[in-house]
Every structure is written in structure tokens, then in C-alpha cells.
């Protein structure tokens with residue numbers, strides 16, 4: 187089969203021929219239709235420090251996918267051949283305290299497809315049946331291929347009650363923008379989203395009913411005044427990984443505000459802890475998706491009017507993967523989809 191592989195420990199990814207994955211008794215074989223390129227894949231392409239310390243070579247990359255089941259392991263009885271699906275890319279252990287109490291997303295032994303294990307940028311993917319999430323007919327493969335990052339957005343956005351709340355999102359990348367759409371869908375009052383990249387802010391305004399704020403030019407305190415908010419934002423979602431964005435968020439929060447942090451800062455980043463203490467702010471770190479509550483709620487919302495389709499800005503055949511990565515690196519794209527069916 188064709189597979190987009192980290193074949194050598196240097197910059198780049200290469201389209202290679204790989205053997206068809208062999209499935210175990212509890213696995214399924216998925217024929218991949220569409221995949222999404224993630225920022226993580228760009229890190230692996232660039233072969234930065236994180237990638238060098240994390241990713242084994244050779245490895246088939248990619249973890250955002252939609253496809254259909256073409257083979258079932260002998261113990262798999264709840265799924266069927268031909269079923270359209272996406273799936274959770276975090277492979278969890280079953281022995282930790284967290285897993286045994288049903289908090290699968292907190293399992294410390296988690297391994298990621300396309301990062302630690304063979305991934306989804308290929309014509310076929312082996313996946314434990316446990317990880318499969320079936321797709322209803324109303325959810326097309328393009329959207330199925332971005333449920334992983336949409337799940338990050340949903341997990342973060344549902345961390346705190348948003349009904350009637352004023353919400354600040356820092357970072358209008360694909361995940362920040364989708365989180366804005368989710369916040370609107372579940373009934374937030376004002377949703378402001380910041381970035382320093384005008385193209386990203388324009389895209390945010392196309393995808394969701396938000397107040398875009400270019401923090402290179404505009405002060406968040408002026409936005410608070412313009413939106414006639416009394417003190418500041420009730421809930422924050424940090425989705426840039428940028429140190430200054432977190433600082434600005436803490437400043438713009440109301441007393442007792444709640445912050446969910448998904449963005450990953452590049453290293454240790456200093457924070458004015460006294461501001462956090464005196465404002466009595468709650469901070470929650472968010473990793474991945476809740477398995478499988480996030481998937482359940484995400485699909486239910488998509489079936490009931492949540493529309494994130496405009497976040498997909500580019501589509502390429504898998505053979506044109508280089509163009510896909512160029513689009514991702516431009517900083518101008520939303521989600522970029524690769525089609526493996528051609």
C-alpha cells in the first residue's frame with residue numbers, strides 16, 4: 187500500500203510502499219478515504235527537537251482520518267465490514283488506575299498513532315476495534331477526517347459551563363476557531379478570538395459568529411468595553427501556545443474566571459502567579475479528547491447544527507502531500523485534507 191512515511195531522521199516525509207498492516211483478534215483494518223494534516227505532522231516533517239525525541243524511524247505518520255472497515259479481527263462482533271468510521275488515535279492501556287476507573291483519556295501509558303505507532307497517512311490502517319468511532323451518514327468523510335482536532339476543541343470548550351458566558355479564545359488556529367464555533371453552538375454570550383495573523387482572524391469570522399481581535403493592533407480592554415462587559419471574560423480557552431497570549435488572557439479574565447489550556451508552550455513559560463491567585467482563577471490543562479464522551483457529544487452536535495465545514499480550506503490528492511504541507515506551513519490555511527481514494 188501507499189504510505190506517507192518518516193523514512194529517515196531528517197526534514198521531510200516520503201511517499202513509500204509499505205506492507206498491508208496485519209490485524210490482531212481485537213483489531214479492525216480500515217481503508218482510509220480522507221486524512222487531515224495536523225500541526226503535529228508539521229513538527230514531524232520539520233524534525234524538530236520534540237519529533238527527534240518522540241518519533242521512531244521509520245514510521246507512517248498521520249492520526250486524523252476517516253475511512254471504512256474492510257476486515258474484522260476474530261473477536262470483533264460489534265462492528266461490520268463496510269462501516270464508515272473515524273477513530274480515537276490515542277491507544278490506551280487497560281491496567282492503570284485511570285483506565286480501570288473509566289477515565290481512559292487520562293491513562294499514562296497512552297501511545298499515539300502516527301506519533302509512536304504506525305499512523306493513518308496510508309491506504310490502510312490497523313486500529314483496535316475499541317478505538318473505532320462509527321460515522322453516521324450525515325457526517326461526510328471530510329468532516330470525519332477532522333474529528334480529532336474538533337474533539338480537542340470540544341473537550342476544551344466543554345470543560346466549563348459556557349451558557350450565557352463571555353468567552354475569550356487566544357489563538358485562531360484551526361482548533362481555536364472550531365472551539366469558537368462550539369462555544370457559540372452551546373450558548374455562550376460573547377465569543378472573542380485573538381490572533382496576530384489577520385488571515386486567521388478572517389477565517390475565524392467566516393466559520394463562527396465571533397469578535398475577531400488582532401492583538402498586534404488592538405487592546406483586549408478596549409474589546410471588553412466595546413462588548414459592554416462589566417469586568418472581563420468568564421471563561422478562557424488558550425489555544426495558541428504563545429506566552430504573551432496567556433498573559434493577556436489572565437489580564438482579561440474576570441474575578442473567579444476559568445481557563446482551559448490546550449495550547450502547548452514551546453518550553454517553560456513564566457506566568458504572573460499572583461494575578462492568578464488574587465483573581466481566584468481556575469486553570470485546567472486539556473489533553474486529547476475524553477474517551478469517548480467527547481466523541482459522543484461532538485457527533486451529536488454535528489448532527490444538530492454545529493457546522494465547522496468552512497474550516498477546511500484546502501484539499502489535495504495524497505500524492506500532492508507536499509502541496510498540503512506547504513499550505514499548512516503558510517499560516518494562511520485552516521484544515522488541509524488529503525484524499526487517499528484516487
Ligand code: NAD
Nearest residue numbers: 357359360361380381425426427428431448449450473474
Ligand atoms: P496553530 O499553530 O495552527 O494555531 C495557533 C495560532 O495562535 C496561530 O494562528 C498563531 O498565529 C496564533 N498566535 C500566535 N501568537 C499569538 C498571540 N500572541 N495571541 C494570540 N494568538 C497567537 O495551532 P492549532 O493546530 O490550532 O492548535 C492550537 C494549539 O493547541 C497548539 O499550541 C497545539 O500545539 C495545541 N494542541 C494541543 C493538544 C492537546 O492535546 N493539548 C492537541 C492538539 C493541539
Ligand code: ZN
Nearest residue numbers: 224226334335
Ligand atoms: Zn492532530
